[in-house]
Amino acid sequence: MxxxxxxxxxxxxxxxxxxxxxxxxxxxxxxxxxxxxxxxxxxxxxxxxxxxxxxxxxxxxxxxxxxxxxxxxxxxxxxxxxxxxxxxxxxxxxxxxxxxxxxxxxxxxxxxxxxxxxxxxxxxxxxxxxxxxxxxxxxxxxxxxxxxxxxxxxxxxxxxxxxxxxxxxxxxxxxxxxxxxxxxxxxxxxxxxxxxxxxxxxxxxxxxxxxxxxxxxxxxxxxxxxxxxxxxxxxxxxxxxxxxxxxxxxxxxxxxxxxxxxxxxxRPMGELTYGALGAVPMIVAFWPVLFGGAYAMTKRREAMSQLEQEKMAREAKDDVAAAVDAAVRKIEETEGEGAAERARRAMTEALKAREAEAACSKHGEDK
Ligand code: SF4
Ligand code: SF4
Ligand code: SF4
The missing domain is CATH 3.30.70.20 (Alpha-Beta Plaits)
Known part of the structure; x- marks a missing residue:
């Protein structure tokens, strides 16, 4: 050596x-x-x-x-x-x-x-x-x-x-x-x-x-x-x-x-990720990937029972909701209430859009 x-x-x-x-x-x-x-x-x-x-x-x-x-x-x-x-x-x-x-x-x-x-x-x-x-x-x-x-x-x-x-x-x-x-x-x-x-x-x-x-x-x-x-x-x-x-x-x-x-x-990035998945712009930009990925479970979903899928989706949703709360709190501290409110609205809308999309594709698959 x-x-x-x-x-x-x-x-x-x-x-x-x-x-x-x-x-x-x-x-x-x-x-x-x-x-x-x-x-x-x-x-x-x-x-x-x-x-x-x-x-x-x-x-x-x-x-x-x-x-x-x-x-x-x-x-x-x-x-x-x-x-x-x-x-x-x-x-x-x-x-x-x-x-x-x-x-x-x-x-x-x-x-x-x-x-x-x-x-x-x-x-x-x-x-x-x-x-x-x-x-x-x-x-x-x-x-x-x-x-x-x-x-x-x-x-x-x-x-x-x-x-x-x-x-x-x-x-x-x-x-x-x-x-x-x-x-x-x-x-x-x-x-x-x-x-x-x-x-x-x-x-x-x-x-x-x-x-x-x-x-x-x-x-x-x-x-x-x-x-x-x-x-x-x-x-x-x-x-x-x-x-x-x-x-x-x-x-x-x-x-x-x-x-x-x-x-x-x-500052350790893990600390930020753990609480808020990094910065809010990232959450907004990648929300569909985050939620869609967790919901769809890619190919593994087929191997999971219905109950397991629902549990995993619920947990993923809770995780993301907690991340959003943490991110909003962080923005409020640094940029004020107005910015925090705008960020929350953007993320909530992105979530709704993705949920609708996921529901549609699931409906399509189930047919
Ligand atoms: S680190 Fe640079 S010099 Fe070393 S093997 Fe890779 S490309 Fe070549
Ligand atoms: S880049 Fe990482 S995985 Fe690849 S040879 Fe180097 S240490 Fe190993
Ligand atoms: S993959 Fe993980 S350990 Fe590697 S650079 Fe990215 S955050 Fe760091």
Whole structure:
């Protein structure tokens, strides 16, 4: 195992077994337990050459569907691709200082995963090793997780006729359990990806910034963003930046050029999702998906009894109603009564429209 790729050599005992004694810090800001010793990956975009070997390795180790274009075709990086059910990681090309910069996208394995907070079937788990895993056995296909994820990561197997599932990067959890590196990290030819304890990676990132004045934005993306993430990003600084920025507001323009969202704040996204499914505009925009998804249960509905379906639909409706109440309260606090009332009206109308639509389609199916 390459020491530069893996900061903490653990020997044959394997990565995960070393976490047996990991201290679980119940920090009050976290909706989920925070594992002090958990792992992460640092993506240094100043090293990345956009070769897509990580994509290829991910495809191989996870036995994913072969893409239509070969991994040797680097032209695809020019498109702002997103991860999907069959592409758990993609590398996109951006431009900074007139030069190409490549960034790898995958699940960030948030410390407080919004996907997990949003999933009422409890399919997602934050594991002590840092990974956010998904168990599809209870998934009803409502896709709340996809709406909740601030990084637009999970993909849905829309083309699967039976049992379509949500899919995303697993942090190669099965490989970690065997003491191996994530497939993508192992494959990277230029050590743009470094695996290690999250706390060590933060130190490494700080050292790189300090040792190379002017090279990096003085900001580790993911250290605090969205409540902190296991996967973090180092970005190059824009040329001529007199003082490298050290807060997201100042670092924003540089980070934005790499497609990184600098408006997520430091508050755990799970906390927001849990109470209000994020922001109200999102609820309004995605209401049909949320309610329709929960109501229809995709393909699984056929396998459920009438009573189970009704119970699930009732619970989903209660969940969404509670989320709306929480969102309205939040808007009232920040934007006043008028805005809160308008938001409630918009959401209620959207719900009614969707209920009518769902009733129509159910009637059609029952005939
Ligand atoms: S919220 Fe998105 S990025 Fe965070 S763990 Fe879930 S799927 Fe990954
Ligand atoms: S950690 Fe594993 S699943 Fe995630 S992007 Fe890398 S190879 Fe793919
Ligand atoms: S393998 Fe490494 S250098 Fe190549 S695209 Fe992936 S992260 Fe970048």
């Amino acid at each position: 390459n020491r530069r790729k893996f900061l903490t050599i653990l020997g044959s005992a394997g990565v995960v077994s070393a976490l047996g004694t990991a201290k679980v810090a119940e920090a009050s800001v976290h909706t989920f337990p925070y594992y002090d010793d958990s792992y992460g990956v640092l993506h240094d975009t100043t090293r990345c050459i956009g070769c897509r070997r990580c994509e290829e390795a991910c495809n191989k180790v996870n036995h994913l569907r072969k893409p239509s274009k070969p991994f040797s075709d680097l032209s695809v990086t020019a498109t702002r691709r997103r991860t999907s059910a069959y592409e758990w990681t993609v590398v996109n090309k951006y431009e900074m200082n007139g030069k190409p910069v490549f960034r790898k996208l995958q699940c960030f394995h948030c410390n407080d995963p919004a996907c997990a907070s949003a999933c009422f079937a409890k399919c997602f788990q934050k594991q002590p090793d840092g990974s956010v895993t998904y168990d599809g056995s209870q998934c009803v296909g409502c896709r709340y997780c996809m709406v909740a994820c601030p990084f637009y990561v999970p993909g849905f197997q829309y083309d699967e006729a039976f049992d379509p599932l949500v899919q995303k990067c697993t942090f190669c959890e099965p490989r970690l359990k065997e003491g191996k590196l994530p497939g993508c990290v192992e494959a990277c030819p230029v050590d743009a990806l470094t695996f290690g304890r999250r706390s060590d990676l933060i130190k490494v990132a700080r050292a790189r910034i300090a040792d190379n004045p002017g090279k990096y934005v003085n900001y580790i993306y993911g250290e605090f963003d969205a409540g902190g993430t296991a996967w973090m990003v180092l970005a190059p600084a824009a040329e001529g930046a007199a003082v490298p920025p050290d807060d997201p507001a100042l670092a924003g323009p540089d980070l934005k050029q790499l497609g990184l969202d600098t408006h997520l704040g430091n």
